[in-house]
Amino acid sequence: MKTSIATVSLSGSLVEKLHACAAAGFDGVEIFEPDLIAGDHSPEEIRQLARRLGLSLDLYQPLRDLEGVDDAVFADNLRRAGATFATARRLGIDTVLVCSNVATATIDSDEVSAQQLRRVGELAAEYGVRIAFEALAWGRFIDDYRRAWRVVELAAHPNVGVCLDSFHVLSRGHDPSGIADIPGDKIFYLQLADAPALSMDVLSWSRHHRLFPGEGSFDLAGFVRHTLAAGYTGPLSLEVFNDTFRQTDPGHTAVHALRSLVWLDDQVAHTLTEATPPTGFDFVEIKAEDTSEVEVLLTQLGFTPRGRHRTKPVSLWSAGAARVVLNEQQARDQVPHVAAIGLQVPDAEATSRRAAELMAPVAYRRTYAAEQPFGAAVAPDGTEMFWSSEPAWVAEFERGVPQGPSPVAAIDHVNLTQPWQTAEDAVLFLTSVFGLSAGEPAEVPGPTGLVRSQVMHNADKSVRLPLNVAPHILDGAGLPQHVAFSCTDVLALARAAQAAGLQFLAIPDNYYDYLSGRFGLAEDTVAELRELNLLYDRSPHGHFIHFYTRTVGTVFLEFVQRFGAYDGYGTDNAPVRLAAQRGRLGTVRT
Amino acid sequence: MKTSIATVSLSGSLVEKLHACAAAGFDGVEIFEPDLIAGDHSPEEIRQLARRLGLSLDLYQPLRDLEGVDDAVFADNLRRAGATFATARRLGIDTVLVCSNVATATIDSDEVSAQQLRRVGELAAEYGVRIAFEALAWGRFIDDYRRAWRVVELAAHPNVGVCLDSFHVLSRGHDPSGIADIPGDKIFYLQLADAPALSMDVLSWSRHHRLFPGEGSFDLAGFVRHTLAAGYTGPLSLEVFNDTFRQTDPGHTAVHALRSLVWLDDQVAHTLTEATPPTGFDFVEIKAEDTSEVEVLLTQLGFTPRGRHRTKPVSLWSAGAARVVLNEQQARDQVPHVAAIGLQVPDAEATSRRAAELMAPVAYRRTYAAEQPFGAAVAPDGTEMFWSSEPAWVAEFERGVPQGPSPVAAIDHVNLTQPWQTAEDAVLFLTSVFGLSAGEPAEVPGPTGLVRSQVMHNADKSVRLPLNVAPHILDGAGLPQHVAFSCTDVLALARAAQAAGLQFLAIPDNYYDYLSGRFGLAEDTVAELRELNLLYDRSPHGHFIHFYTRTVGTVFLEFVQRFGAYDGYGTDNAPVRLAAQRGRLGTVRT
Structure with a gap:
């Protein structure tokens, strides 16, 4: 050609x-x-x-x-x-x-x-x-x-x-x-x-x-x-x-x-190495000069500190199958942000070949002997994407605590806010290199403009990457990203986190009055949602309960539980979330 | 209501x-x-x-x-x-x-x-x-x-x-x-x-x-x-x-x-004072801490220094019926820019009443006894609009030179680049307060994006205000504005200006090769256009010759001559102009 x-x-x-x-x-x-x-x-x-x-x-x-x-x-x-x-x-x-x-x-x-x-x-x-x-x-x-x-x-x-x-x-x-x-x-x-x-x-x-x-x-x-x-x-x-x-x-x-x-x-x-889509998230990395505020959140949410890396200022936290890497290496003056996403792939070599064939820019990290090498590329928005077939790297973390049971199951999705300049490129990058599919674009009204959202996902949706394009007015402001974790019992998690002193993103009372009318929920259900700052959504296929933490740096965490065959992201609640983030704890701008 | x-x-x-x-x-x-x-x-x-x-x-x-x-x-x-x-x-x-x-x-x-x-x-x-x-x-x-x-x-x-x-x-x-x-x-x-x-x-x-x-x-x-x-x-x-x-x-x-x-x-x-549209431009004011670079341009273009204001650091220049006010008052750290436009209106009192009824924000200027008061409002982009029925204010300028003949006839149009935030508001402001009409919007491709353009004008087009909305990428950059003057002999003016050492905006040779093919112009005509950096356009109704100066601060000047019933702005030449401004003399960004 x-x-x-x-x-x-x-x-x-x-x-x-x-x-x-x-x-x-x-x-x-x-x-x-x-x-x-x-x-x-x-x-x-x-x-x-x-x-x-x-x-x-x-x-x-x-x-x-x-x-x-x-x-x-x-x-x-x-x-x-x-x-x-x-x-x-x-x-x-x-x-x-x-x-x-x-x-x-x-x-x-x-x-x-x-x-x-x-x-x-x-x-x-x-x-x-x-x-x-x-x-x-x-x-x-x-x-x-x-x-x-x-x-x-x-x-x-x-x-x-x-x-x-x-x-x-x-x-x-x-x-x-x-x-x-x-x-x-x-x-x-x-x-x-x-x-x-x-x-x-x-x-x-x-x-x-x-x-x-x-x-x-x-x-x-x-x-x-x-x-x-x-x-x-x-x-x-x-x-x-x-x-x-x-x-x-x-x-x-x-x-x-x-x-x-x-x-x-x-x-x-069929000129390239065949795409072998990821089978799940391996980890998410949050990077900052000082990640201690994120550690506080993770502790309150029952994550286990699995130790520090044997050669780097990096620590690993986990809950269920979810792994979060906190990275303070070469991070001077950086506030907490999602710096990298690790994906599990069936054939890391094949993914690396395909990435090279598609001219994905390689992400370089300092590595030492006896450390697991990753396939690595830089996505158009600057997020580093890593892939491997086996999470052997976990053993590089030492002096940690053994992981106990947790209502957290896995990473559900990672939401990356895209600068408008790279939004189209990001879609092509993720579909072509990783064989992800692109969902239908949607628009979410926020207090300072419409947010365009499109979800990239693998076939069984064990990898979901919603890409959000922020309104022009936020150009140059820190773009918020978030990591969402799926739970087996989001209410139990919220209750435990509340007891541990977690600062939830506070949801206004009006929302709960509305919820009650909108879905005809029982009074005690609404009362419990209200007490725990939980949000609720329903589709013809099931329902959805989720909550957010405050924003630290440019990142916040979300915990979700899907009931029945609910397959969405609580998009109808996004305006409430955006308004709460703008008005109270944390802020959309940094 | x-x-x-x-x-x-x-x-x-x-x-x-x-x-x-x-x-x-x-x-x-x-x-x-x-x-x-x-x-x-x-x-x-x-x-x-x-x-x-x-x-x-x-x-x-x-x-x-x-x-x-x-x-x-x-x-x-x-x-x-x-x-x-x-x-x-x-x-x-x-x-x-x-x-x-x-x-x-x-x-x-x-x-x-x-x-x-x-x-x-x-x-x-x-x-x-x-x-x-x-x-x-x-x-x-x-x-x-x-x-x-x-x-x-x-x-x-x-x-x-x-x-x-x-x-x-x-x-x-x-x-x-x-x-x-x-x-x-x-x-x-x-x-x-x-x-x-x-x-x-x-x-x-x-x-x-x-x-x-x-x-x-x-x-x-x-x-x-x-x-x-x-x-x-x-x-x-x-x-x-x-x-x-x-x-x-x-x-x-x-x-x-x-x-x-x-x-x-x-x-x-019919609840308001009736609109009495302007009958022409009174003046354009260019403001800066130091306007001397603009004075050089005006001198090279044969404008006459009509003197300094008797109480303010303001000078008046004129050519034909065109008046340019250079204002160094309260302008610390400001580069040359179009700060105000003066309009001649049939009934200044009526215009002021209508402006107030339409909640136009009043522009305040320090004035002294024996100075002509103006009606004044601030347009959405921050440009001050003044209006009066008689240009008696000209007599406030002293120790100037009497004006001689000039190939410059009048102000043809003032082009105001609008921040995207106020583009719609500007249209309503100019139609409602001044009774101007809005032309059809057009789009001009520039080297860094499309420029949306819409011309506001009075019935006989003696007042024309093209509003340009710049691409998002230029947000926060200095937005260029320009003042165009109509000429009775634009070639004579260009020749005289060249002899006086004017730095024209340099137009590439390729443009003239194209022009020759596009319109089948005679060789010597194209040679003359090329020598003087003149641009040419033709419509079914006539033709158009124009040239630009380099950009000083955020403002540049244009000189135009309309032949026959040509009614446009040489829009097809805008990409050439934008590229020349970006690449060589002057710059779109400041």
């Missing part, structure tokens, strides 16, 4: 974009004309820079509003096309993208469009370039790839072919299986973009909300298979207009983008 | 919201149930707080998914309704909003819904409350206000009426004239929201993009007129779900919100 990307998908200047694409490892790029025009480097300089960087220049784009017009307009369009072809030649690019006419088309005729495209193809041939004709989803008359192909077929010129763009085909719900009927050598170019399932006008959807493959709801593997079946041998190129990527670091976006193509290629042709 | 607002329209805690509404001057509020539940204050405490603040509590909302269900579900719903009515009574609220069933309705029958609403009405009566039934635009079966009224009519219970919400009616394109057929005393409540013309699913549109009256595309004056014609005498209440208002200061939003209602009332009933 030859990989490419349109420069419009990245932020910055054209030169910055080319460097970012080369550094990420792309084979080539499409040059977006406005990027060239706004830049200080001549086409020849760009051509040389690309050569030095080892990037091919695959496409020059776009030439707009060319066909379906009257003769006078066409004469001017032809002059305009000639100028574009001249620039493409100066760039050393042999293919120019022509979009179907949106603005100036007045003649709705395959024959007229074909005749005009043929004339443009003849002109292109004089410049040694060819044109790839693409049906925009909002084209005035030609808005379907099948019609674009019909026109190209009628044009019958060797320098006239089609460009296929997954967004324009799949956003309209057009059946992509017809692609296989186009001769492969007449498909001059293939552009790929994913998109979330949104119901909105297709132009806004395209301009603001495209995503990289694997992040949306399109079947891109199927789309690519149809194109390869047709005999297409050119690059798989990304063209992704997205409000986030337009603003964020092009180096980061380019790696993210290439990962999506590598993942897609694997979906199509 | 009695004014009210739903607490869901504001950010913060319920207590913060009530204080914000009272401070702004609202008569009452609707209590959004989740705001109560998440808060620390009991319903009785909220009731007392509202009384102390002089706010009536007009509505408790919402009670969801009540009717159109089978008997078992209805029995549980009735219990739930009773709990809500009990809370409403504790709050001292006599009206509860019931939304049409979205989630659980299984029976599509007016009779069943009416019978169930009647039963709910009977229960409500026991609690001394009444229910206002509202058709949600996405209701399962009842999604039209006419059907909601039919059901209410069938229910035939004194405690059952309708609630009308402009969004739910107008977003579906339903004809609001049927409102006049509903007896006024059966319209229990009226909720108002505006919205931009968007083509997207109505639920997302409603949840994220509602606006205050006057900021969107709905005919709210007509909607209110129909409701008043029906005999409705209750409050005009705002219910606006919007991603921005959810995040920003509730005190600011409450004033903004009330201004929208005052404006709407004026649209309906």
Whole structure:
């Protein structure tokens, strides 16, 4: 697979974009004309820079509003096309993208469009370039790839072919299986973009909300298979207009983008080591210069101190199958925060290979002989992800207390608040590297804005990672994270923790009055929930009881019990929790 | 008119919201149930707080998914309704909003819904409350206000009426004239929201993009007129779900919100002093601790120093009818920025009265006897707006040079970059206080994200104020502003400025190569544009030539000439300008 990307998908200047694409490892790029025009480097300089960087220049784009017009307009369009072809030649690019006419088309005729495209193809041939004709989803008359192909077929010129763009085909719900009927050598170019399932006008959807493959709801593997079946041998190129990527670091976006193509290629042709999803949480690591406040919480919640690491300022706490590592190593000035998540995987070696193949940045930690090595990668939000097949590392902790029984069962989920800049990347990272699935996105109203939430999980949900994207207003503030533990008896745990002096996140009385009316709970049930600051939720499948600790640094703990087949997270209670965290103990901002 | 607002329209805690509404001057509020539940204050405490603040509590909302269900579900719903009515009574609220069933309705029958609403009405009566039934635009079966009224009519219970919400009616394109057929005393409540013309699913549109009256595309004056014609005498209440208002200061939003209602009332009933739109720019003020760099620019551009103010560290420069005031008063540590805009108005007294009626915050400046007083207000972005009918103030400047001829004609437009927090408010402020019109919003791609742009203007376009909303990534960075001057001969001006040593914003060669191909301009024309760093645009109505200076502080200057009936701003050139400002002379960030 030859990989490419349109420069419009990245932020910055054209030169910055080319460097970012080369550094990420792309084979080539499409040059977006406005990027060239706004830049200080001549086409020849760009051509040389690309050569030095080892990037091919695959496409020059776009030439707009060319066909379906009257003769006078066409004469001017032809002059305009000639100028574009001249620039493409100066760039050393042999293919120019022509979009179907949106603005100036007045003649709705395959024959007229074909005749005009043929004339443009003849002109292109004089410049040694060819044109790839693409049906925009909002084209005035030609808005379907099948019609674009019909026109190209009628044009019958060797320098006239089609460009296929997954967004324009799949956003309209057009059946992509017809692609296989186009001769492969007449498909001059293939552009790929994913998109979330949104119901909105297709132009806004395209301009603001495209995503990289694997992040949306399109079947891109199927789309690519149809194109390869047709005999297409050119690059798989990304063209992704997205409000986030337009603003964020092009180096980061380019790696993210290439990962999506590598993942897609694997979906199509099984090119990577097979994903072996995690089977459970191994541990969560909370890091700080001083973790003693977290130790107080864990003690009050009945966790057992299992000892200190034999070589590092790190301690292990456990309850049931839940392990929490407190790390004070290289943590100067850091407040408590979730620094790492350990996952149990069936084959650590295989996971490491796959992570490397998907260009996951490796997380390095100082380790010594006789310590268990972990597979390790840095997630887009900076959280370190570790994996191993056997928790032999537990034996590295010494002088601890043996673990007794506890109402805590395991780590239920770890909630990572994402900066808006990396939210999409995080989804792709977790699905591609670890084979996790992404749940439906939801929105939770908080006192200072909507929080967007999406849960990443393995098949049996023994690993759940809800990703929350905070409102813009919290940019730069400490982003809260939390660790939730499942319990076999959350009421008993809450009662014991209360006796041990735990400071619960205080839930207002009004909530309990509401709860009683909402669910028709018995008075003594509500009284007990109220006394222990417990929250309650119910679904058609079961119910849910949970409570929160105060926030320490940027992290707080949650304890949950799922009754019946309740599968949620008490999302309806999130506004109450967010308000309580804002108003009283702890704080969302730090 | 009695004014009210739903607490869901504001950010913060319920207590913060009530204080914000009272401070702004609202008569009452609707209590959004989740705001109560998440808060620390009991319903009785909220009731007392509202009384102390002089706010009536007009509505408790919402009670969801009540009717159109089978008997078992209805029995549980009735219990739930009773709990809500009990809370409403504790709050001292006599009206509860019931939304049409979205989630659980299984029976599509007016009779069943009416019978169930009647039963709910009977229960409500026991609690001394009444229910206002509202058709949600996405209701399962009842999604039209006419059907909601039919059901209410069938229910035939004194405690059952309708609630009308402009969004739910107008977003579906339903004809609001049927409102006049509903007896006024059966319209229990009226909720108002505006919205931009968007083509997207109505639920997302409603949840994220509602606006205050006057900021969107709905005919709210007509909607209110129909409701008043029906005999409705209750409050005009705002219910606006919007991603921005959810995040920003509730005190600011409450004033903004009330201004929208005052404006709407004026649209309906002409309650305010009539708007007398400005007839032109009087001056632009650039303020800094040291304005000398701006003086260099103005000198190079042929502006005449008209002298210093007789009592203040302020100087006046002019060219043609354009006046620029440079202000070093109370400007310690400030870099050059557009601090104020002076407008010529036909009746300064009337404008001042209207500004006060619309709660525009007054701008105070130190003035002395024998100085011309201005009407003055602070726009939402902090820019001070001044107005007067006669520029007698010019005579306060002494020891200047008499003005000679100049290719500069007047101030063409002043471009104010808006923080995203105040973009909507700015539109309402300028339309309501000054009677300006808002153009269609447009989007401009810049190297670090899309810039949203909307032009505010008077009828003859002698006053144009483009408002730009910068990408989130620039939050906290200095926001660039610019002043554009119209010219009678922009080429002559550019040539003279070049000879005087002006540092133009340098435009890349590629742009001129493109220009030549794009518009088929003559070679010598392009050569001249290139030599002088001039930009060019063409529309079906004429063409446009313009150039920019480097950025000083956060402000740069533009000089433009419109040929024929060209009416734009060279928006297609904005990406080139933004890239040049980012990469070379001057910078977007400061």
